[in-house]
Amino acid sequence: MGKLLRFILAAVFMLSLSVTSFAFELSKPLCLAPAKPGGGFDLTCRLVSNSLLASKLIDKPMMVNFMPGGVGAVAYNHVIGQRPDDAEMIVAVSTGSALNISQGKFGKFTEDDVRWLAALGADYGAIIVRADAKWNTLGELIEDLKKNPKGYVLGSGGSIGSQDWFKAALIAKEAGVNPKDMRYVAFEGGGEALAALLGGHIQIYPGDIAEFSGQYDSGKYKVLAVLSEERLPGKFSNIPTAKEQGYDVVWTTWRGYYMGPKVTDEQYNYWVDLLNRLVKTDEFKKEREARGLYPFTKIGKEFDDFVKKDVKRFKELAKEAGLIK
Amino acid sequence: MEVLSLLYNGFTVALTAMNLGLALLGALLGTLFGALPGLGPINGVALLLPIAYTIGLPPESSLILLAGIYYGAEYGGRISSILLNVPGDAGAVFTTLEGFPLSQKGLGGPALALSGLSSFIGSTLAVVGLTFFGPLMSKFAISFGPPEYFVLMVFAFSTITVLMGKRPVKSLISVVIGLILAVVGVDSTTGVLRYTFNEPELYDGFEFLTVVVGFFAVSEVLLMLEHYNSDTFHLPKIERVYISLKEFLMCKWAILRSAVIGFVIGVLPGTGASIASAVSYTLEKKLSDKEGTFGNGDYRGLAAPESANNASAGGALVPMLTLGIPGSGTTAVLLGALMLYNINPGPMLFTEQPKLVWGLIASMYIGNIMLLVINLPLVKVFTKILQIPYWILVPSVVVLAFVGVYSVNLSTYSLMIAIILGVLGYILRKLNYSMAPIILGFVLGEIMEDNLRRALSMSGGEFGIFFEGRINIVLWILVAAMLFMPIIIKIIKKKYFKS
Numbered sequence: 001m002g003k004l005l006r007f008i009l010a011a012v013f014m015l016s017l018s019v020t021s022f023a024f025e026l027s028k029p030l031c032l033a034p035a036k037p038g039g040g041f042d043l044t045c046r047l048v049s050n051s052l053l054a055s056k057l058i059d060k061p062m063m064v065n066f067m068p069g070g071v072g073a074v075a076y077n078h079v080i081g082q083r084p085d086d087a088e089m090i091v092a093v094s095t096g097s098a099l100n101i102s103q104g105k106f107g108k109f110t111e112d113d114v115r116w117l118a119a120l121g122a123d124y125g126a127i128i129v130r131a132d133a134k135w136n137t138l139g140e141l142i143e144d145l146k147k148n149p150k151g152y153v154l155g156s157g158g159s160i161g162s163q164d165w166f167k168a169a170l171i172a173k174e175a176g177v178n179p180k181d182m183r184y185v186a187f188e189g190g191g192e193a194l195a196a197l198l199g200g201h202i203q204i205y206p207g208d209i210a211e212f213s214g215q216y217d218s219g220k221y222k223v224l225a226v227l228s229e230e231r232l233p234g235k236f237s238n239i240p241t242a243k244e245q246g247y248d249v250v251w252t253t254w255r256g257y258y259m260g261p262k263v264t265d266e267q268y269n270y271w272v273d274l275l276n277r278l279v280k281t282d283e284f285k286k287e288r289e290a291r292g293l294y295p296f297t298k299i300g301k302e303f304d305d306f307v308k309k310d311v312k313r314f315k316e317l318a319k320e321a322g323l324i325k
Numbered sequence: 326m327e328v329l330s331l332l333y334n335g336f337t338v339a340l341t342a343m344n345l346g347l348a349l350l351g352a353l354l355g356t357l358f359g360a361l362p363g364l365g366p367i368n369g370v371a372l373l374l375p376i377a378y379t380i381g382l383p384p385e386s387s388l389i390l391l392a393g394i395y396y397g398a399e400y401g402g403r404i405s406s407i408l409l410n411v412p413g414d415a416g417a418v419f420t421t422l423e424g425f426p427l428s429q430k431g432l433g434g435p436a437l438a439l440s441g442l443s444s445f446i447g448s449t450l451a452v453v454g455l456t457f458f459g460p461l462m463s464k465f466a467i468s469f470g471p472p473e474y475f476v477l478m479v480f481a482f483s484t485i486t487v488l489m490g491k492r493p494v495k496s497l498i499s500v501v502i503g504l505i506l507a508v509v510g511v512d513s514t515t516g517v518l519r520y521t522f523n524e525p526e527l528y529d530g531f532e533f534l535t536v537v538v539g540f541f542a543v544s545e546v547l548l549m550l551e552h553y554n555s556d557t558f559h560l561p562k563i564e565r566v567y568i569s570l571k572e573f574l575m576c577k578w579a580i581l582r583s584a585v586i587g588f589v590i591g592v593l594p595g596t597g598a599s600i601a602s603a604v605s606y607t608l609e610k611k612l613s614d615k616e617g618t619f620g621n622g623d624y625r626g627l628a629a630p631e632s633a634n635n636a637s638a639g640g641a642l643v644p645m646l647t648l649g650i651p652g653s654g655t656t657a658v659l660l661g662a663l664m665l666y667n668i669n670p671g672p673m674l675f676t677e678q679p680k681l682v683w684g685l686i687a688s689m690y691i692g693n694i695m696l697l698v699i700n701l702p703l704v705k706v707f708t709k710i711l712q713i714p715y716w717i718l719v720p721s722v723v724v725l726a727f728v729g730v731y732s733v734n735l736s737t738y739s740l741m742i743a744i745i746l747g748v749l750g751y752i753l754r755k756l757n758y759s760m761a762p763i764i765l766g767f768v769l770g771e772i773m774e775d776n777l778r779r780a781l782s783m784s785g786g787e788f789g790i791f792f793e794g795r796i797n798i799v800l801w802i803l804v805a806a807m808l809f810m811p812i813i814i815k816i817i818k819k820k821y822f823k824s
Contacts, residue, residue: 036733038667066735070511070528074736077525105511105518107525153783159516185471185779186514191669191677199672201470201783 024087024270029062031257032091034075036068044092044255047120047291048275054283057274072097073106080113084260087267090117095253096163098307102314103161103324111311114258115268116304118275120284121293125167125227125251126209127242130197131220138225138245141204145175155185155193155202161323162186163253164193166314167206167227169321170249179321197221208253209236210292227251232294254296256303272300328460335683338385339691344684347382347390348692355397356699358414360707361718362405363545365414366398366598366638366655367764371537372722374662375729384666385681389688391662395655396448396638396692399598400700403440403631404707408433408561415761416598416634419606426622428561438568439576439624440631441700445693447584447632451639452689454588455646459675459686463647466672471779472790476800477650478773481594483807485762496762499753503766506531507774514778526738533661535730535739536746536767540760542726543747548754549719566704576628579609587633591640594769597653597761601637602630639689646674646682650772654761657768665733 029052031045042064049062067075075091083089091114101111127138135141145152154171156164165186169179187193190207194215197205209226216223216235225242226232227250232239242249259268278284279297288295298306318324338344358369370391377387402417407424420440427436469477485500509520510530521527583605590601609629610619619626641652642659649670651657663670668678675682699707730743750760784790791797 036665036667068529068734069736070525073525073528103516105516105528107523150785155779159511159513161516183782183785185782186775187779188513188775189669191673192671195467195669195671195673196470199467199470 024267026058026088027060028088029058029060030089031062031064032075032079032089033064033066034068034072034091034093034097035066037066040094040255041072041092042066043291043293044094044121044257047255047287047293048090048257048278051281051284051287052274052278054287055278055281057278057281070105071100073100076101076106076109076114079258079260080109085262085264086260087263087270090257090259090271092255093258094255095310096158098310099161099163099166099314102311103318111308114261115263116307117257117259117268117271118299118303119254119256119296119306120275120279121288121291122252122254122296123208123210123293124232124253125163125249126207126212126239127167127171127224127227128194128197128205128207128212128221129203129224130200131222133203133222135224136222137240138242138247141224142171142175142247145172145177149175149177149181150183152204153183153185153202154204154206155187155196156206157187157190157193159186160184161318161321163251164190164206166317167249167251168204169317170251171204171206171247174247174249194221209239210294213292225249228294252296254298255293256298256307269300275299328457331460331679331683332456332687334679335685335687338680338684339389339688344386344389344688345691347386348393348688349695351390351393352397352692352695352699355394355399356401356404356696356707357710358394359398359401359417360404360413360710361713362409362411362413362711363549364722365402365416366395367537367658367761368541368545368722369394369398370655370658370662371534371541372725372729374658374665375534375733376725378662378665379732384663384668384678385684387662387666388659388681388685389692391659392642392685392689393692395659396635396689397696397699399448399635399638400441400444400696401707402634403444404437404704405711407436407440407627408563408708409711414598416602416637417630418599419602419630420627420634422606422620423623423626426620427624427627430622431561432622433561433563434566435568435572435624436622436627437563437704438566438701439573440627441566441697441704442568442573443576443580443583443628443631444635444700445697446580447587448635448639448693448696449690450581450584451588451591451636452686452693454636455639455642455689456686458592459643459646459682462643463672463675466647468796469648469672471776471783472793473796473800474648474650474776475773475780476791476797476804477594477648478769478776480800480804480807481650481765481769482773483804484593484596485765492757492759495756495758499758499760499762500766502753503763503768504770506536506763507767507770513775514782526736531742531767532730532734532739533658533664533768534733535743537658537661537764538726538730539743539746540750540763542722543743544750544754544760546719546723546726547747547751549715549722563705563708566701572624576625579613579625579629580632582612583609583629583633584636587636588640590633591637591652592643594644594650594652596637597641597655598634598637599761601633601640605633606630642685645670646685647672649674651765651768654764657764660768 031049033041033045035041045064052058053061154168158164168184172179172182193205196202223239226239227242358364402413403420405411405413406417406420407428410421410425412418412421424436511528512519586605587601590596606629613625641656644650644652645656651660730739780790
């Protein structure tokens with residue numbers, strides 16, 4: 001009697017196991033944007049949630065939730081600590097988050113504590129000056145900086161150690177200026193920095209090109225270089241890259257997603273497969289363009305390797321600049 | 326006239342059905358928040374802001390609603406001041422001085438009518454001021470760089486300390502508490518974490534709304550609980566709400582003078598309705614009180630502070646919309662509203678967000694007319710609201726406040742912080758510290774520190790940058806004037822009393 005009961009229980013247990021592991025389906029897909037609505041992380045989540053639904057790859061809409069705090073630090077700790085095995089949820093992430101991880105600003109956790117899922121788009125750095133500035137090429141600006149490192153003020157929307165600061169630091173390095181000696185002013189967001197540029201309080205604004213797109217048409221500014229590998233398509237196609245002007249400065253602001261550390265391989269692969277199918281659809285391409293993002297697709301292991309390499313690179317950059325020991 | 330065509334465009338925004346409805350709702354809620362003793366414009370705006378944001382109102386609509394609450398509260402504050410001798414909000418303290426004696430003499434109706442009209446005139450003149458002064462100021466504002474902002478903040482703090490009323494030391498301590506709270510979080514220049522104790526929730530510092538709700542709503546509720554059993558108010562009977570033309574004309578100079586004073590004080594960063602009404606009442610008393618009727622129910626003494634506190638609300642919007650710095654405690658909350666929408670308040674606002682700026686200004690003309698109607702023929706309805714029992718009022722405020730804090734931050738952590746700050750605020754208020762300087766310290770302190778460090782990184786550490794340029798020189802002269810003002814006033818007083 002006891003044996004039979006045990007057998008039945010075991011059978012039921014095995015069956016239930018096989019059922020759960022067999023059919024991983026999304027029932028309540030969720031994208032967590034680790035910021036307030038309206039910012040870059042919101043945009044990252046909308047990109048995937050809108051295009052997944054539009055391309056009919058999911059039949060129920062994917063929710064977007066918000067968890068602001070420390071450029072993603074709060075969400076990072078929340079996911080690892082409280083929802084490590086939630087396979088329904090992906091979390092938006094960007095170059096800025098990777099930078100902060102590399103400088104130890106995400107609490108006790110590192111880049112090895114989550115599962116990196118994919119990057120689906122990117123924006124590129126740009127060196128922006130006022131329309132009436134005396135420089136017309138990046139070369140002229142860098143020559144001037146060489147001659148007079150303290151004569152010009154760079155300003156942007158992030159603190160020391162942020163992406164905007166790194167763009168400035170890379171330009172300074174090209175001019176042979178130690179980033180520590182560079183005159184850099186940290187504003188609250190790109191808008192403030194642009195106003196300061198217009199007011200003549202700063203002279204050089206290292207920003208992002210797509211984000212700047214709306215201001216580009218005003219005619220009040222000029223872009224000396226984009227920091228992409230190759231020239232960008234569309235209305236920025238006449239702006240030369242830094243590379244073709246002879247300066248090896250590339251800055252990619254990628255936008256992607258990660259998942260909790262205890263998500264199984266099978267669940268992870270389900271998402272990898274889903275996103276691989278997504279990026280081929282027209283709906284996705286349309287959505288990516290509407291969000292002002294350039295193609296930048298790395299899914300699954302490729303992305304995982306990429307993030308870890310990026311974090312390593314950022315650590316070296318930060319060490320070089322004296323930000324970490 | 327470029328301004329008029331911009332204003333016309335603003336009216337096309339403000340006159341849409343939704344925005345008209347929101348202006349009316351703001352006016353009604355504002356009058357209500359103003360009328361209820363203890364709840365003022367800051368509470369009203371702080372409670373409604375997260376709701377407006379969560380239901381997805383576009384920024385201009387949300388600002389129309391919130392600003393409506395702001396200037397509406399300046400109207401509503403007079404009702405309980407006149408009828409009950411309990412100021413509805415801080416800006417209405419001076420309204421009690423003449424308003425209550427009038428209502429005791431059976432002249433409550435004329436008092437409500439006159440103060441309503443004064444509010445309307447003060448408020449409308451201030452909107453006219455904002456319409457023409459705002460764009461001028463915003464053209465000028467682009468030349469404000471980090472050093473100018475820093476010196477402007479020095480000026481703001483000097484006005485707070487000088488004008489902050491009877492207890493300057495306690496006001497100073499309040500400001501410092503605000504400054505301390507502002508330091509928490511990622512340092513905006515170096516990215517270093519300050520006082521975060523490895524709590525990621527603290528990386529972004531204290532959320533503005535959490536601090537406001539804690540210090541204002543939670544502490545207010547705790548205070549309300551104390552007089553839970555107090556008797557219901559005995560309202561004097563109001564026959565008709567009217568004022569004779571003769572009596573109104575007697576006050577015309579008081580109203581106009583006070584509107585100008587209110588507007589100017591409103592424009593000054595950090596000073597709001599309470600200071601505007603104090604200054605205008607004191608001045609009116611000096612100028613007009615020849616027969617010693619002030620204090621026993623003088624119409625001019627009633628009209629002056631009401632005109633001034635309404636005008637200050639319009640004035641306070643000038644630095645908020647052009648420089649991105651709050652002219653008063655309530656505009657500090659409104660500023661928080663813009664930031665929630667990722668809108669950068671600052672010199673670019675007038676050119677980048679014309680729909681928002683001019684829609685708001687246009688809505689204020691409309692809102693004031695609505696408020697005049699609400700506050701003259703319909704004022705009796707609001708006198709009834711004064712009798713809402715506390716057992717309904719207190720829980721409603723708590724629920725609204727907490728839903729608000731949670732919906733913006735989506736974390737229970739901020740609720741905990743709001744409660745802790747609320748208890749702290751309660752203790753401080755029992756010790757006669759005022760809350761507004763804390764909020765101003767919290768907001769202005771951050772602007773001040775950021776710009777100090779920006780300016781120094783521009784100059785490479787040279788302090789000389791703060792004394793370069795015409796704007797800075799003018800600002801330093803103003804700072805000096807503010808600091809020496811009490812001494813000058815004392816000297817003048819001495820001469821005045823001798824002669």
